[in-house]
Amino acid sequence: MLHPSPFSSLPIPSIYIHIPFCKQKCNYCDFVSYARKEDLIDDYVEALIKDISSQFSNLYFPLSTIYFGGGTPTLLKPKHFEKILKALESRKLKADSRAQEVSIEANPGTVSLEFLKKLHNIGINRLSLGAQSFNDKYLKYLGRIHNSKQIYQAFENAKEAGFENINLDLIFAIPGQTLEEWKEDLAEALSLKPEHLSTYNLQIEEGTPLWGNTKSEILNPKQIPISKSKIINEDLDANMYELTIETLTSVGFKHYEISNFAKPGFECQHNINYWKMGNWLGIGAGAHSHVNGKHWENTSNVEEYIGSGGVRRNGCRLAPDVSHDLPAGRQGATDQRETLFMGLRLLDGINKAHFIGFEKEIVELKQQGLLEESGDNIRLTKKGLFLGNLVFEKFV
Amino acid sequence: MLDKIRNFSIIAHIDHGKSTLADRILEFTNTISKRAMKAQVLDNMDIERERGITIKAQAVRIEYNGYILNLIDTPGHVDFSYEVSRSLAACEGALLIIDATQGIEAQTLANSYLAMQNNLTIIPVINKIDLPNAEVDKVLEEIKNVFGYTKEEVILTSAKEGIGIKEVLDAIIARVPPPKGNKDASLQALIFDSHFDVYRGVVSYIRIVNGSIKIGTKIRMMGTGSDYELLEVGTLCLGLFKKDTLSAGEVGYMIAGVKNVRECRVGDTVTEAKNPAKEALAGYKPIKPMVYCGIYPVNSGDFEHLQDSFDKLQLNDAALFYEKETSTALGFGFRCGFLGLLHLEIIQERLEREYNLDLIATAPNVIYQINFRNKKPIFIDNPADFPNPSDIESIEEPFCKLTIFTPSEYVGPLMGITTDKRGQFKGMEYLDPTRVMLSYEIPLSELISEYHDQMKSVSRGYASMDYELIGYKVSDLVKMDILLNSEPVDALSTIVHRDKAHYVGKRLAEKLKEVIPKHQFTIPIQASIGSKIIARETISALRKDVLAKCYGGDVTRKRKLLEKQKEGKKRMKHIGSVDVPQEAFMAVLKLSE
Numbered sequence: 011m012l013h014p015s016p017f018s019s020l021p022i023p024s025i026y027i028h029i030p031f032c033k034q035k036c037n038y039c040d041f042v043s044y045a046r047k048e049d050l051i052d053d054y055v056e057a058l059i060k061d062i063s064s065q066f067s068n069l070y071f072p073l074s075t076i077y078f079g080g081g082t083p084t085l086l087k088p089k090h091f092e093k094i095l096k097a098l099e100s101r102k103l104k105a106d107s108r109a110q111e112v113s114i115e116a117n118p119g120t121v122s123l124e125f126l127k128k129l130h131n132i133g134i135n136r137l138s139l140g141a142q143s144f145n146d147k148y149l150k151y152l153g154r155i156h157n158s159k160q161i162y163q164a165f166e167n168a169k170e171a172g173f174e175n176i177n178l179d180l181i182f183a184i185p186g187q188t189l190e191e192w193k194e195d196l197a198e199a200l201s202l203k204p205e206h207l208s209t210y211n212l213q214i215e216e217g218t219p220l221w222g223n224t225k226s227e228i229l230n231p232k233q234i235p236i237s238k239s240k241i242i243n244e245d246l247d248a249n250m251y252e253l254t255i256e257t258l259t260s261v262g263f264k265h266y267e268i269s270n271f272a273k274p275g276f277e278c279q280h281n282i283n284y285w286k287m288g289n290w291l292g293i294g295a296g297a298h299s300h301v302n303g304k305h306w307e308n309t310s311n312v313e314e315y316i317g318s319g320g321v322r323r324n325g326c327r328l329a330p331d332v333s334h335d336l337p338a339g340r341q342g343a344t345d346q347r348e349t350l351f352m353g354l355r356l357l358d359g360i361n362k363a364h365f366i367g368f369e370k371e372i373v374e375l376k377q378q379g380l381l382e383e384s385g386d387n388i389r390l391t392k393k394g395l396f397l398g399n400l401v402f403e404k405f406v
Numbered sequence: 407m408l409d410k411i412r413n414f415s416i417i418a419h420i421d422h423g424k425s426t427l428a429d430r431i432l433e434f435t436n437t438i439s440k441r442a443m444k445a446q447v448l449d450n451m452d453i454e455r456e457r458g459i460t461i462k463a464q465a466v467r468i469e470y471n472g473y474i475l476n477l478i479d480t481p482g483h484v485d486f487s488y489e490v491s492r493s494l495a496a497c498e499g500a501l502l503i504i505d506a507t508q509g510i511e512a513q514t515l516a517n518s519y520l521a522m523q524n525n526l527t528i529i530p531v532i533n534k535i536d537l538p539n540a541e542v543d544k545v546l547e548e549i550k551n552v553f554g555y556t557k558e559e560v561i562l563t564s565a566k567e568g569i570g571i572k573e574v575l576d577a578i579i580a581r582v583p584p585p586k587g588n589k590d591a592s593l594q595a596l597i598f599d600s601h602f603d604v605y606r607g608v609v610s611y612i613r614i615v616n617g618s619i620k621i622g623t624k625i626r627m628m629g630t631g632s633d634y635e636l637l638e639v640g641t642l643c644l645g646l647f648k649k650d651t652l653s654a655g656e657v658g659y660m661i662a663g664v665k666n667v668r669e670c671r672v673g674d675t676v677t678e679a680k681n682p683a684k685e686a687l688a689g690y691k692p693i694k695p696m697v698y699c700g701i702y703p704v705n706s707g708d709f710e711h712l713q714d715s716f717d718k719l720q721l722n723d724a725a726l727f728y729e730k731e732t733s734t735a736l737g738f739g740f741r742c743g744f745l746g747l748l749h750l751e752i753i754q755e756r757l758e759r760e761y762n763l764d765l766i767a768t769a770p771n772v773i774y775q776i777n778f779r780n781k782k783p784i785f786i787d788n789p790a791d792f793p794n795p796s797d798i799e800s801i802e803e804p805f806c807k808l809t810i811f812t813p814s815e816y817v818g819p820l821m822g823i824t825t826d827k828r829g830q831f832k833g834m835e836y837l838d839p840t841r842v843m844l845s846y847e848i849p850l851s852e853l854i855s856e857y858h859d860q861m862k863s864v865s866r867g868y869a870s871m872d873y874e875l876i877g878y879k880v881s882d883l884v885k886m887d888i889l890l891n892s893e894p895v896d897a898l899s900t901i902v903h904r905d906k907a908h909y910v911g912k913r914l915a916e917k918l919k920e921v922i923p924k925h926q927f928t929i930p931i932q933a934s935i936g937s938k939i940i941a942r943e944t945i946s947a948l949r950k951d952v953l954a955k956c957y958g959g960d961v962t963r964k965r966k967l968l969e970k971q972k973e974g975k976k977r978m979k980h981i982g983s984v985d986v987p988q989e990a991f992m993a994v995l996k997l998s999e
Contacts, residue, residue, distance in 0.1 A: 210954040244924070248949035269954045287961075298960045305962055348961055351968065378926060397926065398952035403972040406965055 022301060023074045024283045027058060027094065028294035029083040030312055033120070037153035038181075040215040042296025042310040043081040050312055054295075055090045057316045059097045061293050073098065075280035078114040078134075084121055088128035095133055111136055111175075111279045118164035119156030126171035136278075137168050138177040138208075144198035145191060148184045152212075153219065158198075165202045175276055177206035182250045183242040184212050185220075192250045196257050205276040209254050210269050211247050248396055255395075268355050268390075268398060285356050287349045303345045351402035354381075359389025371404040408655040409584040413476045413613065415493050417521060418503035419511035419870060423533040427503060427565035427574075428479055434571045435470045438644060465496075465599070465611055465657055467641045473579055476657035478598070494520055495673075495688075496598040496613035496657060499527040499582030501574065506532050506540035506562075509841060510548050512811045512872035518553065527582050530555045531574060536564035548837050585615075587654030592683040593617030593625070595652075595660075595676040602721030608664040611642065611657075612676060615687055618653030619676075625662060628686040629674035634662035672724050695727045695743025696804070696875065697750060697770045697854055698787040700897060701757070702739030704764035704977055704988075709738045715761035716740065719753065726753060733790065735895045735981045736766060741788055744770070747854055766979050768897045769994045772851045775802040775878050790896040792885040795936065802878035806853060807832075808846040810861065812869035817842055819864035827852035828881075828903060848873075849881065851901070855995050886911055886940070888918070889932040893982050900994050910997060911941035917993035922986055924948035929984055 030043045031051060076098065078091070095112070113136040114129065126137070143149050144158045156164075161178075168176055178199050182192045199207060214220045242250075255265055263271040267285060270278065283290055292299040296310035309315050346364065353360035365372055365388060372388065375381040380394035380401050394401055418424040432438045468475040478493045494500065500521045504514055521528055530553065532545050542562060549555050561577055563570030599611040619625065623636045638661040640648040652658045664670040675686035703712050716728045727743030744750040750770060757763050776792075777783045777799045786792060808829065812820055814836070821831070821844070829848035836842055848857075853873060861869050884907055888898035898918075902910045911933030918931050926948055933941040953964060978985040 213955060244948070244950050245946070251950060268952055284961075298962070300961065307960075307962070348965065351965070352961060396950045396952060397948065399968065399971060400926070400951060402953075403968045403975075406968040406972060 021072045022289040022291050023072060024077070024280055024288065024290040025073060025075070025098065026077050026079060026280075026290055026292045026294075026297055027083075028292065028297040028308075029054075029078060029080040029086060030295050030310075031080070031085045032082045033085070033117075033155050034153065037151070037219040038212060038214065039153075040218050041081070044312060047312060048085060050316065051086060051090065053316045054312060055086065055093060057318075058094055058293055062094070062097045065291060065293070075111040075283060076113070077280040080115055082117045082120060083114050084116045084125070088125065088132065091129060091134065092132050113138055113278070113280055115140060116164065116168075117154075117156060118161045119154070121164050121167060123167040123170055126167050126173070130172045135173070136175040136177070137173045138179060138206075139164055139168070139204075141178045141199065142181045143184065144195050145187075148181075148187060148191075151184060151186075152181065162202070165204075175206070176204045177208060177278070178202070178204045180207065180209045181212050182209060182254070183247040185241050187242065187250075189246065189249055189253065193253060193257070196254065200257075200261060205273045206278060207258060207263065207271045208269055209251075209271070211251065212242075214241075251396065266357055268357075268395060282356070285352050287345065287352050347405045350405040354388075354390055354401060354405075355398070357389060357395075359384060359387035361386055362388055368405065375401055375404065407589075407653075408587065410472060411474045411476070411585055411655045412499065412578050412582045413478070413497045413585055413655075413657055414499040414501060414578055414582050415478045415497045415521075415526075416501045416503060417494075417517035418533075419505070419508070419513040419517075422503045422505040422508065422511070422514070423565045424503050425479070427501070427531070427533060427563065427571075428477060430565045430568055430571050431468065431477065431575065432466065432644075434568070434575070435468045435475075437466065437468050465642045467643045467647075467657065470575055471579070474656075475575070475578060478657070493598055494524045494526060496596055497524070497526060498585055499529065499578060501578070502528050502530045503533050504530065504545055504549065506534045506542050506545055507537050509541070509545050510552055510811065510837060511870040512809050513870065515552070515809065515811075515843075516872040516874075528553075528555075529574070529577050529581055530560045531563055531570075532560055533563050533565055535562045536567045536569065544838065548841065551837055585655035587614070587616045589616070589618050589654040591616040591654075592681050593619060593623075593676065593678040594683045594687055595619065596687050597670065597672050597674050597676060600670055600672055600724075602718075603661075606638075606661050608666070608670045608721070609646065609659050609661055610664070610670050610676075611659050612652070613657050614652050614654050616654050616683070617678065618651050619660065619678075620651040624679040625660075625676050626679040626682055627670065627674050628677055628683070629671055630669060632669060633679045634664060637661045637663055666721070695725065695745060696850060697744045697746055697772065699742060699744075699750060699770040700731060700733060700736065700739055700766075700768040700788065701728075701742050701754065702733065702736040702766045702768075702897075702979070704766055704979055706737045708763055711761070712740070712757070712763055712765075715757055715763060716742075718761075719756060723753070725749065731788065733897050735897045736768075736979060739766075743787065747858070764977055766897075766988055766991055768991045769900060770854055771901060772804050772849075772854070774883070774901060777802065789885055789899040789901045792899070792901065795884070800880045801883045803881050803883065804850040805847050805876055805879045806850050806873040807876050808848045808853065808871060808873045810844040810846070810869055810871050811837075812842055812844065812865050814840050814842045816865040816869055817844065820844065820861065820869060823857070823860045823864055824848065827855075827857055847876065849879075850875065856998055860998065884935050886914075887934050888914065889930070889934060890918075890922075890984050890986070891927075891929050891982055892932075895981055895986075897991060898994075907935055908940055910994070911935075913997040914994050915941045915943040917996060918990055919943040919945055921989045921993060922984065923978075925984060927983075 028042065031048055032043045032045050034045050035043065112134045114134050115138045117140050139161065141161045142152055142154055144161065146157050149157060165176065180195060180199060182195070258271045259265055262273060264274055264277070265271050266277050267281070270281070272278070287300065289301045290299060291301060292308065295308055295312045295315040297308050299306050349360070349364055350368070353364065372381060379391055380397060381388055382391045390398060390401060416424045416428055465476060465478045468477055478496055502514065502518050502521070504510060518528060530549055532542055534540060535542055546557050546560060549560060561570055561573050563574060594616045595612040595614045597610045597612055600608050603609050619636060619639055621636055621639060624633060625636055626633045638648060639652050639658060640646050641658045646659055649658065660676070675683070677683040701712070703709055720726050720728070725745050728740040730738065731741040732738055742753070744753065747770065754765060754767055758765055771787070771789055773785050773787045775783050775785050778797055779799045808824070810820060824846050827848060829846040829852070832845040832847055834842060834844050858871065861871055882904045883901050884904050886900050886902050886907055887894050889895070900910070915931045915933050922929065922945055924945055924947065928947050929945040931943045931945065932939050953967060975985055978987045
């Protein structure tokens with residue numbers, strides 16, 4: 011028996027729920043999120059629930075992870091989460107399968123002790139705090155609505171509310187930032203004793219206020235006063251990354267994905283499912299799904315999403331089916347390529363069997379010292395971690 | 407019959423409104439209806455319309471008040487002055503358009519000299535008189551000082567507003583002499599342009615000087631000596647209009663089954679094979695490319711496609727020169743000759759756009775004459791062919807007479823940049839109290855490296871220039887090589903004046919460091935003269951290049967980023983183990999940036 015269910019679908023173990031609301035857009039953010047639309051929240055939650063109902067009627071969900079991302083999910087009220095989780099619970103097939111990992115992204119400026127207690131009580135068991143920096147100068151530059159004090163407070167509240175799996179998001183390579191300052195950020199983060207740390211170097215994306223100031227001359231109403239000379243060069247970026255790896259692994263964190271570190275047993279199962287190109291369903295405006303080799307993306311327009319009653323019939327557009335570009339007979343190879351460039355992000359690498367057809371690339375990348383074998387797996391070397399794109403681009 | 411024909415051109419400095427005036431004339435005479443009018447109908451290549459310039463000459467027959475006016479349009483850019491000269495050879499008169507807000511500019515003068523050399527009657531026209539900053543009186547004064555035309559002889563127009571169009575047409579009839587010629591004499595027809603039609607072969611644009619032609623006539627090209635049978639003749643009126651005959655004084659086209667533009671040379675004389683004319687008409691100086699560069703496909707597999715594309719482009723462009731060459735760094739490609747930088751850019755753009763090729767063009771250079779101690783001089787059009795310096799007695803390079811027109815306040819900075827470019831000051835003349843004409847002698851090689859941009863920048867766009875080749879002169883030149891990762895890259899070699907070698911070497915190495923991406927290994931960049939290293943830079947090894955963030959399951963986005971990066975690399979040329987982008991080969995032209 012292929013599937014333990016009457017449905018003609020592979021199991022979908024992960025659900026992502028997108029909450030596209032923010033008090034204020036951060037200066038670097040180009041995710042689907044909107045400021046000053048909070049009055050739509052009630053309608054939006056209704057739409058999410060309708061969306062869930064329509065999806066669940068024909069798919070099989072032995073759910074093991076649920077992830078509330080944003081935006082700022084913590085702009086919703088506890089009752090909203092309760093409703094959404096109830097909708098998911100009621101449709102789950104296995105009675106005993108309470109999702110093991112229910113994560114929520116939280117902005118440190120939005121979480122009171124009482125609020126966090128309620129979230130914890132309704133079954134949310136992993137909190138991902140968007141700390142980004144402990145230096146108020148850079149928090150301001152990034153356009154965060156909180157200061158460093160609020161991070162400590164939020165963390166303390168989370169602990170007191172009962173969260174035992176807390177992640178901190180940190181950003182490095184911020185224009186003007188020194189290696190010393192990043193070292194201090196890491197030390198501050200470690201002093202809180204989180205179970206998980208995600209560290210990203212700042213990407214300055216086109217169309218964001220940061221881009222307007224640093225990369226082009228186009229005037230931007232929200233220009234940030236940082237001079238071009240302060241943009242972090244790749245050398246310092248590399249030093250910061252190296253420092254991150256050394257610092258975190260020396261205190262017992264496992265470096266399990268390019269940007270992610272966890273205390274043993276606290277790896278983020280939801281994200282691991284992405285990297286392994288498992289099936290996941292995205293609910294909400296702008297959410298992405300990957301089911302049985304197909305990708306699709308919901309409309310990023312909140313009003314449209316609400317208007318369509320949450321049903322992704324008209325509102326969604328399928329992601330361009332890249333397999334059409336491949337010569338006949340190679341269709342389906344798309345997913346192999348994605349499996350490779352996503353899976354290699356994990357430090358354990360992926361099983362050799364996945365690399366069939368890429369023997370030449372593997373030899374070349376091994377010669378360049380970017381890939382290595384480890385047991386039955388092929389994985390990035392230390393050098394490969396720093397130069398991952400040179401590896402990944404061979405598989406697109 | 408002849409006294410009812412007027413053949414005329416419009417000449418002007420670029421942007422003075424030539425094409426717009428031509429449009430209005432066509433409209434006014436109902437040659438084309440307003441409705442069918444696209445702006446600048448005579449510019450029918452995409453690139454012409456986009457850049458707002460005319461590249462190919464075009465001809466159109468206009469009927470007005472019982473007269474036949476043949477308008478032959480001319481390009482305004484200095485690169486294409488040969489096109490101007492051949493158009494003018496087919497005319498008896500020319501409208502000289504001068505912008506009321508700009509006054510006389512460098513090519514106003516250059517083009518009017520060409521017209522005078524062809525004994526054309528010139529009708530001066532001041533255009534754009536409707537603009538608020540028009541200075542009609544001042545321009546009238548300039549015209550009087552420079553050309554000697556009185557106020558009464560000048561026609562005032564606004565092509566945009568349709569003012570003065572009738573006056574222009576009446577002046578053409580009244581002042582331009584009708585063509586002379588004898589329709590009973592032996593056939594002499596001048597080919598002034600041609601284009602290639604996929605179905606009909608070469609369509610030649612001709613001006614009949616003596617005699618007449620009709621379908622079936624056996625013709626002979628006097629220059630090449632080859633004979634053809636005429637398949638079709640007719641007039642040009644925004645399209646080809648068949649006629650039975652064309653005779654002395656008329657302008658039109660002929661089709662004779664010629665498969666190749668080269669066999670139907672522009673400037674050649676067509677005569678009748680049975681009864682040939684005693685002598686050919688005075689043609690014009692054969693076109694000589696002045697600027698050369700290498701053009702290579704990024705993917706070596708595209709070489710044949712590139713060759714086909716050149717063959718097709720040349721059908722329409724007699725000035726384009728190309729021959730196969732091999733570069734150690736770039737593989738198989740072509741050494742190409744152009745009239746100037748604009749011509750080069752246009753050809754490159756057409757190859758990339760119309761023929762969908764990814765190309766590497768090397769920095770343009772001129773033709774050098776190398777004199778040896780004990781053998782005959784040679785000409786080289788590629789720095790890679792530079793002979794062993796110990797054999798060289800002297801090197802000569804082409805010099806130009808450079809004329810600059812400028813408001814007087816920019817004289818200082820213009821003199822500064824021109825002297826830096828090894829220009830030798832020859833004179834300065836005031837056209838009026840605020841406008842100055844500067845004359846220089848300057849090496850062509852300096853003119854083609856950033857000079858035009860610098861001139862525009864120091865004069866805030868107000869100065870204009872024109873140049874003509876005056877001959878070769880000895881200069882103290884050396885060949886500078888560039889080594890990437892210790893390997894010489896022939897396509898980056900350049901010939902520079904000895905006094906500037908250190909500056910050029912240093913800046914070029916710096917520029918290359920900027921444009922060549924980091925690799926997994928350190929790449930030294932060296933500039934050398936002979937075995938002596940004169941400048942060095944190092945591209946440090948790439949240490950980090952990895953997407954950090956996973957955008958909430960958006961795999962497609964990640965994939966697109968990686969694809970973009972991969973595409974970018976595909977457009978680079980692999981030289982040894984180094985990926986070199988197209989900009990690197992042009993870096994020597996952008997040293998001052």
